[in-house]
Amino acid sequence: MYKTGDYVVHKVDGLCKITDISSLDIPDCDNDIKYYYLIPTESPASKVYVAVGTGEGSLRDPLTEKEALDVIDSYNELDEISVESEKNRQNAYSQALVQNDATELMRLIKTTWHRKSERLKKGRTATTVDEHFLKSAEHALYGELAYALGIESGNNMIDFIKARISK
Numbered sequence: 523m524y525k526t527g528d529y530v531v532h533k534v535d536g537l538c539k540i541t542d543i544s545s546l547d548i549p550d551c552d553n554d555i556k557y558y559y560l561i562p563t564e565s566p567a568s569k570v571y572v573a574v575g576t577g578e579g580s581l582r583d584p585l586t587e588k589e590a591l592d593v594i595d596s597y598n599e600l601d602e603i604s605v606e607s608e609k610n611r612q613n614a615y616s617q618a619l620v621q622n623d624a625t626e627l628m629r630l631i632k633t634t635w636h637r638k639s640e641r642l643k644k645g646r647t648a649t650t651v652d653e654h655f656l657k658s659a660e661h662a663l664y665g666e667l668a669y670a671l672g673i674e675s676g677n678n679m680i681d682f683i684k685a686r687i688s689k
Contacts, residue, residue: 524558524581525540525543526542526543528540529563530581530583530584531582531584531622532580532581533580533581533619533620533621533662534580534619534662535560535562535568535570536563536663536665537584537669538560538561538562539560539563540558540559542558543557543558543559544556544557546571555573556574557574557577558572558573562665563669564665581622584666584670585624587670587672589670590670593624594628594682595686596625596628597683597687598687600628600629601629602629603615603633611651612655615634615651615655618659619662624663624667627659627663630656630659631656631660634653634656637649638653638656660680663679667682667683
């Protein structure tokens with residue numbers, strides 16, 4: 523069980539801080555159920571509620587510094603997410619996003635970066651699906667990487683990752 527003040531990674535909202543553990547103050551809500559009150563570090567105006575005891579599957583501990591560097595360093599060896607047809611792309615991306623796994627998020631970022639680059643070379647724009655899932659994966663992963671590496675903001679991660687993988 524987590525405690526107030528802990529940082530966790532939520533499968534959709536990325537790195538979050540637990541600010542309270544209590545029942546919801548909502549009419550007709552079961553007051554016996556406790557919830558983690560989470561504030562996403564990349565969206566501090568948001569709140570996420572996760573049930574204690576049943577919702578922990580959507581949470582995990584943040585990466586350590588070594589684990590974060592390993593995820594970044596694995597970038598060049600990661601396989602891109604392959605899909606059999608464009609109709610299945612959104613579903614494949616969604617599955618990668620909700621696994622709450624840093625390596626899968628990095629695979630999703632690699633796939634969408636590469637597809638975007640290839641489309642731009644051909645004078646085309648990135649697809650809406652690629653753009654949406656790229657932003658979602660970056661949002662979910664970069665705050666955690668910044669936290670693990672002691673970097674001020676998740677916004678600085680793109681430059682850090684590009685510099686590290688080009689070595």
